[in-house]
Amino acid sequence: MSVAVSRPSSPLTPLWRAISVFRIAALIYVAVLVINNVSGYARPMLAGPVLAVSTTWTVVTTYAYARPANRRPPLLLADQLVTMAVLAVSLWVVGPEALRTGTSTLAVAWQTAPVLAWAVSGGRRAGIVAALAMGATDLLIRARSNQAVTGTVLMLLAAFAVGYLVRITEEAHARLQRAIELEAATRERERLARDIHDSVLQVLALVQRRGAGLDGEAGELARLAGEQEVALRALVTGPAAASAGNLDLVTLLSGYASTTVSVAAPAGPVPLPGHEARELAAAVGAALDNVARHCPPGTKAWVLVEDEPGAVTVSVRDDGCGIAPDRLAEAEARGRLGVAQSIRGRVAALGGRTALTSGPAGTEVELVLPKVGR
Template sequence: MVAQLWRATAAFRLATLVYAAALILRHRHGYAHPLGGLLALAVMAGWTVLATAGYARPALRRRAFVVADVLVAVALILGTRWVDTGVHIDHGAPTLPVSWAAAPVLACAVTGGPWAGLAGAAAVSAADVVERAALAPNTFNGVVLLLITGVVGGYVVRLGTRAETAVERVARLEAATAERERIAREVHDSVLQVLSLVSRRGRELGGEAAELGRLAGEGETALRTLVAAPPAAASGELELRALLEPYAAERVTVSGPAGPVPLPAAAAEAIAAAVGAALDNVRRHAGADASAWVLVEDEGDVVTVSVRDDGAGFAADRLARAVEAGRLGVAQSIVGRMRDAGGTAQVTSSPGQGTEVELRVTR
């Protein structure tokens, strides 16, 4: 859309150049300095070519170039008093650039939005008032129209840019959703069915096969979580419950509010990954018979997720000693992940009393 706006601005600049050229060529014999009028026309034509080429390149759409654009229009307006006669000016004759001077105002609006458009319009309008040496009714009307053009043009540009961004985000979301669904179908028809079969047969056979079945079941749960997790919504949010519910298993209970718990995508994904790491620690260290409970609490401004187990637990200083020894599993996968997402993580445990991991993020 931005490229289209610049093309429209270039078309406006060219059309108004033709109009200004027609007026200058028609009235040049009545100027105090006819050659000055032709010189002004040459400047407008040259700057039109330069500005059109410059604004076509994103690298040149900088503040200095836009300011130079406005200054050229201001100089041409002020130069009208030197080229034209005082009688013509006092009787309301147009400035040399006429409506061509509005092109830099549009460039300001496209580049910087309403405030930049207003600033450009104010500069051009001030030059117009100085050139007239009085605020006549037609001058006042022109100033008002120019100010409205700058503000409204900038506002429309901002709306259009935001709409374009939203459309692109929705398109990416739809593409990501379609790809996720395709992968999920393929995984379900192959890997998940095999893991489910191994898990079921392992439990039926018992013995060492039961442990193999348990591991296959855990792999199945993790893989289902991966393929079922929804992509970020168009608003940049994720529904936290949808990310955590796939963790539910035979020994894992997931509970939460009845309604949705939306969070910014980065925070929701960090919590889900931290919960997955905590449950993985339960499976590895809490004991074969340990159960875990995941509780989601939405307090409005704060969302808290706790992961509690009834396993063996560990000493209070064990995590600190693990960090000193260079074992950073919990420090990185849980605490560090939550810190990077702007949240906090607290791990509480004692021997024989299980472990609780509390994750908190602020909306």
Template sequence: MGIEGPFWRAIAVFRVASLAYAALLVLRAGGYDRPAVAWAVVGVMAVWTVVMLVPPPAARRAPLLAADLVVTAACLLASPYAQSRDDMLAGAIPITATWAAGPVLAYGVARGRRAGAVAAAVMSAADLWLRSGNGVDLASIPVNGAVLMFMAGVVVGHVARLAREAEERMRRAARIEAAGRERERLARGIHDSVLQVLALVQRRGAEIGGEAAELGRLAGEQEAALRALVQVPSGAAEAEADLRELLRPYGTSRVTVSAPATPLPLPAESAREVAAAVGAALDNVARHCPEGTRAWILAEEDGGAVVVTVRDDGPGIPEGRLEQAAREGRMGVARSIRGRVADLGGTVAITSSRTGTEIELSVPVSADEARADEKSGRRS
């Protein structure tokens, strides 16, 4: 049920209590002018109250909410068939009494304060039409019930929305905490194995010299990059990271990293994914370009997004090569770069020519902006 469960249980209790109150009013009034009709309406109300005791997933569905509004309005408008005109002129409460507020509360919880206000307007209009059609002077019709119904729909809808947002924040915090614990566990394992091997290769390569020295240098670069990726910030720092700190380890004699003097903050997980995508782009340069090919990394903030550009002076990507690689099952660019950035709500633009390749990664600074981009159709 989630955090909405208590709201729906409260509405169920309200419906049952209101049904009992309506039945008590009919009993005290002796069934009004036509007892058979009055008790028939109460019976319909009782049956519908049982129907609306369904769990939240079903109660939120639009057809059931619409049926709730129609049935409740019909029961309200059936009052003149049980009550006499004198009862109506004397200000008798309709048979439904407070039970009529049930769909207003349900719409507020399920669809928010605006939907709750619309449902309140429908029920208030039905009550106004009922009274005016029975000769009640419009000026003398009490509006307290309509005002309270509007307030109930708006307030309950607003509180329900705030509760859902709070639940989502709690879930996100729990995911971040779990990811931090898993990352720390992996970091321990990597430190005890991969990093030690890379450090050994770097040291022995420097001792042997020659081609082994070059392998040692490359191992040292990968060790530095891997240490930066598995580094686990402590405390609140896990919620946000400076992308510059994750990109700087990629800088070597053949890779130039340029970043602004001010931090480039991103959610910690987003920053690590962007850094991993940059690493995948550099791996492609090392694997597919001639030895000695230079690369440049430029990171900057642009209009609510962090943009990272990876450019090289290699021979470029042959036309159709990326599509061919995807067909052959080699998904380096599709998954390691495009997939990572797409999961963050960002975009990837690849431009290639005979003078080099440029890969531009653009990622929204916040998760809210990513969701807004997705809703407006700008996510790719």
């Protein structure tokens, strides 16, 4: 049954809104500087049209960046080029002499907006490249003045800081998304546990109680019902996962515990990647199934989990009658691939190995899954 998970909006949306607000505030600052300094410009009559172009482009980018589909290199590059053009035309409108004496360009703080946009879209590297391009333009028109150097350094710092903030925000968003998915899966698990408890578990418990004192097949069915009740109860009440993408092997194997199967494991969890944990648990289940099928009723089995630095080892031992030397080869020749595929095949596909030891006192299957390269 699929679980609907509500996904939060893009975590970078507030940053794009902040860039739009910054661009508008910077444009107002530019307008104030133009009004104060226009009398000293070489061509004051052209300051108005340039300011109109800046205002129009601010409106265009504010609406364009509001749509996530537009936040791509074509718009970012156009934003960079338009801003650099406004910055470059300052050399003609303001004049070289006025720029050398410290008069501000027609872009000033407004020129930082494309740098911030590149940093949000492409990270620190993209923002730094955009800052260097904008800074080089500023240095060229202002004849390498101290103001141009200072502005370039500030843009580089802003690009680095915003790019780092973007990475942190995306990582936090990914963790939040995993937490939401885990919460939804846990709620679904609890719902299924309630439904199973109200139906299947009660039926299994009733069959066990009614048939506990009976002999023959009825008693055997009662015993099997009791074992399945224990296994199913452990499955629906156990914790879901150890960490992001991992499952606790101990939790999976505890579902096999019953009146005839004992599970011994470390006190803490044994986290493995989800696929590996499920496959290893399935191999253990196949080994226990062989015990139930081919050993006398009441045969005891023990599952031992060892979490070593280099590998995870699971041993399945029983006190049955053992396996004849040629029995496995004969079964595989007949197409019965319980050990060959369900046990050895699963572990081998994970890069592990299987060792089987059998004798009159019982059988032991050892499953070893190395940790190297995980």
